[in-house]
Structure formats: structure tokens, C-alpha cells
Amino acid sequence: MPLNNTALQYYDANVLRLPTDKRKEYHAQVDRLITELSRTVREKTAIKITKVVKAGSFAKFTILRKTSTDPVDVDVVFYISGRNIDHETLQGLNDTIYKLLIEIYPNKDVEDFEIQRKAATVSFVGTGLSVDIVPVIEDPARPGYGWQFDLQDGSKLETCAPCQIKFVRDRKNKDKDYRTLVRLTKKWRNHAELKALKSFVIELIVAYILDTEGNAGSIEERFRRILLYIAQTGLKEKIQFAENTAPFGTFTDPVVIIDPVYSLNNVASRITEAERISIVAAAQDSWEAAHFASAEDDNEVWKELFGPRFKIEEAA
Numbered sequence: 212m213p214l215n216n217t218a219l220q221y222y223d224a225n226v227l228r229l230p231t232d233k234r235k236e237y238h239a240q241v242d243r244l245i246t247e248l249s250r251t252v253r254e255k256t257a258i259k260i261t262k263v264v265k266a267g268s269f270a271k272f273t274i275l276r277k278t279s280t281d282p283v284d285v286d287v288v289f290y291i292s293g294r295n296i297d298h299e300t301l302q303g304l305n306d307t308i309y310k311l312l313i314e315i316y317p318n319k320d321v322e323d324f325e326i327q328r329k330a331a332t333v334s335f336v337g338t339g340l341s342v343d344i345v346p347v348i349e350d351p352a353r354p355g356y357g358w359q360f361d362l363q364d365g366s367k368l369e370t371c372a373p374c375q376i377k378f379v380r381d382r383k384n385k386d387k388d389y390r391t392l393v394r395l396t397k398k399w400r401n402h403a404e405l406k407a408l409k410s411f412v413i414e415l416i417v418a419y420i421l422d423t424e425g426n427a428g429s430i431e432e433r434f435r436r437i438l439l440y441i442a443q444t445g446l447k448e449k450i451q452f453a454e455n456t457a458p459f460g461t462f463t464d465p466v467v468i469i470d471p472v473y474s475l476n477n478v479a480s481r482i483t484e485a486e487r488i489s490i491v492a493a494a495q496d497s498w499e500a501a502h503f504a505s506a507e508d509d510n511e512v513w514k515e516l517f518g519p520r521f522k523i524e525e526a527a
Contacts, residue, residue: 213505214431214513218523220391226520227394229269229276229283237340241265241285244315244333244342248289251311258307261349262290266372268410271379273393277339280401280518284341286330288372290349290357296367301360304346305331312344347372356472374472375411378454382418386426388433393417395434395517402518403493407486412479415468416441419450435501441494446479446487 229237245263252258267286268274277283289308294300308331312324316333323334330343347357347370355373360366382389393414400408420433420440428436446466451459454471465487466479482490497516504512514521 213429214523216388216430219395219430219434221523222517222521223391223394226522227275227391227398229274233276236338237269237283237285240335240338240340241287241342245287247315248308248311248344251315252308255311256307258294258304259292260289261292264288264290264372266345266376267343268397268414270372270376271390271414272383273379273390273397273410273414275394275397275401278520281398282341283339284332284343286343286345286372288345288347288357290347292349292351294348296348296358296360300348301346301367308344308346368470368476369473370470370476371472374454378418378452378471379414382421386421388426388430389417389421391430392433392437395430396437398517399438399497402516403497405486405490405493407482408490409478409481412466412468412482415450415452415471415478418452419468422452431501431505435498435505438494438498438501442491442498445491446482 249260249263252260264270264287265285266288267284269283269285274283275281291304294304309324312331312333313319313321316323323336325332325334327343330345333342333344335341345359347359349357350369353371356369356371358367359370379390396413396417397410400413417437420437424436426433449462449467449469451469451474452471455469455474458475459469460475460477462477462480464477464480464482465484466482467477468479470476470478500512500515503509504516510521510523
């Protein structure tokens with residue numbers, strides 16, 4: 212007997228979804244960081260911050276609550292004006308932000324800070340929250356848009372944090388279970404240890420299936436459909452959206468999922484052929500397990516997909 216919507220909504224609400232009190236706590240912690248960093252940047256540098264946007268899974272409400280296998284992070288995009296869009300500019304911005312963060316938090320160990328590929332990251336040991344500070348050189352001709360850079364290879368791409376948030380909100384308005392399906396897929400990804408399958412990629416795959424196949428069927432049926440899509444297509448089908456506009460990029464990567472806010476960016480470009488094969492194989496095995504669990508009404512098999520914390524009702 213398949214799981215009904217009530218059962219999976221219980222699992223989502225009580226195990227997967229970030230609780231309201233934790234969301235408020237993280238908001239407050241991030242707001243304090245934004246206030247302090249903005250003040251320090253204003254007082255000690257010539258950097259002009261024009262806008263700050265909380266982005267990523269936290270802003271899209273697709274984030275999972277923190278566990279030992281599910282980290283919690285918030286992307287904070289700092290839009291900066293009057294700067295050249297070159298690699299040296301970004302390196303200088305990240306170095307400056309890194310130094311200011313250490314100054315703002317003098318009692319924290321230096322190990323609490325690290326420079327990642329596109330952001331300076333602050334890790335708060337108390338709450339387990341990680342905050343990525345993402346500097347973006349704003350595009351004055353396009354509100355919300357700006358240039359984001361890769362520290363290692365020097366590449367740049369145009370992005371729009373508010374547009375990405377709107378993209379997810381539009382799918383949620385189209386399908387009330389969209390975010391639940393994203394969280395289910397992310398939990399499956401984490402349990403299967405498919406690190407190459409990034410959260411943004413998952414959001415876009417689920418959105419694409421919604422756009423092309425609609426929202427008919429139960430949550431369980433539709434989750435199995437996500438696994439089946441990955442297994443059957445092998446992730447070799449190019450994915451793009453109605454939001455995409457020309458010019459379009461030409462890609463030869465193993466997996467191609469075009470960024471709905473910038474058609475020259477393949478958000479899946481870092482997935483290697485070996486990683487694609489691993490993701491597809493995991494989806495095939497998980498689809499077979501889910502099909503068996505559904506047919507046999509065996510909740511223990513669902514734990515093979517989601518982990519030991521899977522539950523659909525309160526313990527007796």
C-alpha cells in the first residue's frame with residue numbers, strides 16, 4: 212500500500228523541514244552578522260554595498276533541518292557597486308571580507324573561518340549554522356543581477372539571487388507540494404552520499420518534472436517519478452525553462468541544466484561523468500526499493516532511502 216500524502220507530510224513537517232523557532236534563531240544570527248559586517252565595511256573600506264539578500268535553500272524554504280548528516284547553511288549575497296568585474300577584484304573583496312570577519316569575531320578561532328570557491332564562510336559552533344558571504348558586483352543595468360566569480364579558475368557568471376528565489380516561489384504557487392518533494396529528494400541525496408548532486412540542481416530537476424509532467428498523483432508517486440526520471444534519462448537530457456532567454460550557452464558537460472536566470476550558465480557543470488553514473492545508479496536502485504516499499508507497505512525499506520529517522524506518525 213503506497214504512503215498517503217498525510218504520512219509524507221508528517222515526515223516532512225516533523226523530521227525534514229526547518230522548524231519555525233530555528234528559522235527565527237538563524238534569521239537573528241544572520242541579521243546580526245549582516246549588520247556588523249555592513250557597518251565594518253562602511254567604516255573601514257571604500258567598498259559600497261548597495262543591497263544584501265539572503266539566498267540559497269534557506270531563502271527558498273527548501274532547506275533541511277540540521278542533523279549530523281544534514282548541514283544548515285545560509286547564503287548572504289552582498290551586492291557591491293562601482294567595481295570592475297575581474298578576478299583580481301573578487302580576490303581582493305574576499306580577502307577584505309575574510310579579514311573583517313576575523314576582526315568582528317575576535318574571540319572565535321581562526322578555524323571558524325574559511326575561504327571557499329565563491330564565498331567567505333563563517334561557521335557558528337553553537338548553532339551549527341554556516342553563513343556564506345557571497346560578494347556580487349552589481350549590474351546597474353539589470354536590477355537584482357550581478358557578477359559572481361570563482362576564486363580558483365577566475366571564471367565569472369551573471370546571477371540574480373531574487374530571481375532564483377522567485378523561480379522557486381513560482382513553482383510553490385503552482386504546486387503546494389513542490390518544496391516537500393525537493394526536501395525529500397535532498398534527504399535521499401544526503402543519505403545516499405551523492406555530494407555532486409547539489410541542492411540547486413535538485414530544485415531545478417524537480418521544477419523541470421513539474422513543468423513537463425504536471426502535479427498529478429500523490430507525493431509518494433511523484434517522488435518515485437523523480438527517481439525514475441533520473442534513472443531513465445541518465446541525466447543526459449538537457450534541462451531548461453520558460454524563464455530562459457537568449458543568448459544560450461553551448462555545453463559539452465556530462466549533465467546540462469541551464470540556469471533559469473542566466474542561460475550561459477550550466478549549473479550542473481561540475482558533475483563529472485563518473486559522478487553522473489553514480490547518481491543514475493543510485494536513483495535506479497532507490498526507485499526499485501521505493502517501488503517495493505510502496506507495493507509491500509514496508510516502512511523499513513523506506514529507511515533505506517531516507518535513513519533511520521524516517522517516520523510517518525508519532526510513536527505509540
